[in-house]
Amino acid sequence: MGVVSTARVLTRSWRTPITLTVLGAVALVVFGLLAPPGEHSTFGVSTGGDLVQFEPLALPSRLVGILLGIACLALAGWSFTLVARGRRVPIWLSITFGVAFVLAFLTWSVAGAQISLPALLQGALALSVPLIFGALCGLVCERSGVINIAIEGQLLGGAFLSGVVASLTTSVWAGLVAAPLAGLLVAYLLAVFTVRYYVNQIIVGVVLNVLVIGLTSFMFGRLLSPNPETWNSPGRFLSMKIPILGDIPVIGPVLFDQTVIVYIMYVTVAVLYVALFRSRWGLRVRAVGEHPEAADTAGIQVNAVRFRNVLIGGAVAGLGGAYFTLGLSGLFSREMTAGQGFIALAAMILGRWNPIGAVFAALLFGFVNNLQSVLGIIGTPIPSEFMLMAPYVVTIIAVAGLVGRVRPPAASGQPYIKT
Structure with a gap:
């Protein structure tokens, strides 16, 4: 018994509780106790199109910061208790802590000013859509044992082909159909080299990213930039408001007054979650990713499953790329994905290879x-340089500190050579 207890203690990871405690202390001291007294943070909760209009919500900045800081420290203390008992910190606790910390920071940074909460959340969702598609792509691949570093190239390929096809056909729907094909093409190359010829998955992914960036940049310089009217004027999808649901205050304009690509994203998340954890296909995929030898013994064609999953992931990432062109900007620009594929990988890891967590x-x-x-628009006192690097700092902190003790699929990155 003593040996078993020692082994359990040695496997405990205190990284997450320590990280949560440090961040909770920052929230309490900086965003609460050191906040300027007497200031209020004002949040607009209604838009001009809402059926029911609400007055802006004014919150005392210092009091709210203190309360949220205490809540963060309470969650950190709970995480210490869980780890001391040999249990891992659940993902919902990390998510709740993240929400409380962000709210504390938001209340502190908006002190003495006013922002529109629906507009803030709408912008956040718009920037998250490609990340969600990319994270789902990586999840589908890694659950079957293939590490997909080429998400960046698949997103960029989807953005490029959707913009070109939509421009030539003057139909955004044609561009939307073409986007998954670009992702499939990149995914096919990834699958051929990694699954069929057992080439190192990381190296192939990096090479494919460079290849897609080079091809799209070359085509942009030779065709799209000199002839934008013909090659680079795809247009954008218009928002489609869902009756009744779109009129719900705050939530309605954010979730239910969106483009068709966002609604496709909702369906994709739900379908992948059910398929992975509630279907025979998902059971086979997870078996291949965890123990391919046992799956092969059970009659599952391991490499065929991996090949198909890489193709499925590529199609999903291609849809995410279409959102850059047909959902946000209305045109293609050179390297417009700007590293979002790698942030999507971080989201997948932070979400613990679960579609809901990745979202x-x-x-x-x-x-x-x-x-x-x-915050840059309202003139926050936070230095602009810090705000520019904030998304990447949050990515590092989240993956390094909040993920905790997690384990990817056991066979992830390992080629399966049948003997």
């Missing part, structure tokens, strides 16, 4: 990215 992680990154723009 919340991507929303966190999107929120922080949009927040730095909003």
Whole structure:
């Protein structure tokens, strides 16, 4: 018994509780106790199109910061208790802590000013959509044992092909159909080299990213930039408001007054979650990713499953790339994905290879990215240089400190060679 207890103690990871405690102390002291007294943070909760209009919500900055800081420290204390008992910190606790910390920071940074909460959340969701598609792509691949570093290239390929096809056909719907094809093409190359010929998955992913960046940059310089009317005028999808649901205060304009790509994202998340954890296909995929030898013994064609999953992931990432062109900007620009594929990988890890967790992680990154723009507009005293690097700092802290003791699929990154 003594040996077993010692082994359990040695496997405990105190990284998450320590990180939560440090951040909780920062929230209490900086965002609460040191906040300027007498200031109020004002949040607009209604938009001009809402059926029911609400007055802006004015909150005492210092009091709210103190209360949220105490809540953060309470969650950190709970995480210490869980780890001391040999249990891991659940993902919902990390998500709750992240929400409380962000709210404390938001209340502190908006002190003496006013922002629109629906507009802030709408912008956060818009920036999160490609991350969610990219994280789902990586999740589908890694659950079957293939590490997909080429998400960046698949997003960029989807953005490029959707913009070109939509421009040539003058139909955004044609561009939307073409986007998954670009992701499939990149995914096919990834699957051929990694699954069929057992080439190192990391190296192939990096090479494919460089290849797609080079090809799209070359085509942009030779075709799209000199002839934008013909090659680079795809247009954008218009928002489609869902009756009744779109009129719900705050939530309605954010979730139910969106483009068709966002609604496709909702369906994709739900379908992948059910398929992975409630279907025979998902059971086979997880078996292949955890123990391919046992799956092979059970009659599952391991490499065929991996090949198909890489293709599925590529199609999903291609849809995410279409959002850059057909959902946000209305045109393609050189390297417009700007490293979002790698942030999507971080969201997948933070979400613990779970579609729901990946969605919340991507929303966190999107929120922080949009927040730095909003705070810059209202003239926050925070230095602009810090706000520009804030999304990447949050990514590092989240992955390094908040993930805790997690384990990827056991066979992830390992080629399966049948003997």
